[in-house]
Amino acid sequence: xxxxxxxxxxxxxxxVIAGLLLGGVYQITKEPIAVQEALAASDACKEVFPxxxxxxxxxxxxxxxxxxxxxxxxxxxxxxxxLKALDPDGKTLGYVLTVTTREGYGGDIRFMMGIRNDGTLxxxxxxxxxxxxxxxxxxxxxxVPQFAGKKADQFKYTKDGAxxxxxxxxxxxxxxxxxxxxNGVNAGLSYFxxxxxxxxGGE
Numbered sequence: 001x002x003x004x005x006x007x008x009x010x011x012x013x014x015x016v017i018a019g020l021l022l023g024g025v026y027q028i029t030k031e032p033i034a035v036q037e038a039l040a041a042s043d044a045c046k047e048v049f050p051x052x053x054x055x056x057x058x059x060x061x062x063x064x065x066x067x068x069x070x071x072x073x074x075x076x077x078x079x080x081x082x083l084k085a086l087d088p089d090g091k092t093l094g095y096v097l098t099v100t101t102r103e104g105y106g107g108d109i110r111f112m113m114g115i116r117n118d119g120t121l122x123x124x125x126x127x128x129x130x131x132x133x134x135x136x137x138x139x140x141x142x143x144v145p146q147f148a149g150k151k152a153d154q155f156k157y158t159k160d161g162a163x164x165x166x167x168x169x170x171x172x173x174x175x176x177x178x179x180x181x182x183n184g185v186n187a188g189l190s191y192f193x194x195x196x197x198x199x200x201g202g203e
Contacts, residue, residue: 041112044125045083045096048114052085052093058196076102077187082196085114093117095196098127101184105176106130109139113147113188123148124185136177143171143181153189157182 045055061082081098094116101109107130114122124147131137147155152166157178162169170178 041098041127044112044127045085045114047125048112048123049085049094049096050122051087053088054086054090055083055096056086058082058084058095060195073190074183074187077184079188079191080110094122095192097188097191099184099188101180101187103176103180103183104129104131105136105174105180106132109177109180109184111181111184113185115189115192118151119153119189119193120149120151121147121185121189124181131174131177135171135174138171138174139177139181143168143178147185153193154186155182155189 045052049055061079078100079097080100083096085093085096087093094114096112096114098110098112103109109129109131110127111124112127113124116122124144126140126144129137129139131139146162146168150165155166155168157168157170157175159170159175168178168182
């Protein structure tokens with residue numbers, strides 16, 4: 001019995017020490033990880049809106065938060081953040097939306113998308129993705145370039161070759177990933193047209 005109690009106490013002590021060590025590692029790495037995520041987000045903003053001089057939080061979104069952008073048409077997508085893209089005079093050129101789609105094969109896919117005031121999609125930049133290597137992970141190379149400079153109320157993917165600006169060529173063997181990214185972009189566009197009230201001829 002004494003041996004069992006001793007073993008139990010040793011195991012408990014090991015568990016406590018391991019927990020403290022993990023907690024310490026988390027505290028040490030938390031700030032550097034946050035800095036890296038902020039840098040990645042900044043780079044993504046510039047990628048999807050290269051002619052913007054600055055980006056600022058959209059006041060309406062900051063006060064309402066992500067719960068205000070629930071869309072029945074896209075229940076597995078959310079707009080997590082909205083920034084205004086500004087020119088040197090502080091004029092709004094368009095918006096940068098951070099979107100998460102939960103339809104990915106390997107989990108959530110998170111990206112930024114830049115939309116000009118006239119509805120033109122500057123492009124998208126993937127922030128996080130965990131799809132299958134050699135298939136869904138090709139999204140960066142295959143899907144991302146196809147959205148740049150396109151203007152459409154809604155996109156759809158095709159396996160037969162895109163014939164219009166509203167069509168996106170699917171990744172071969174990865175239609176789930178293609179569908180997830182396409183729905184994410186469509187959710188962002190839906191929010192843009194319904195909530196941001198773009199100024200005509202804003203450029």
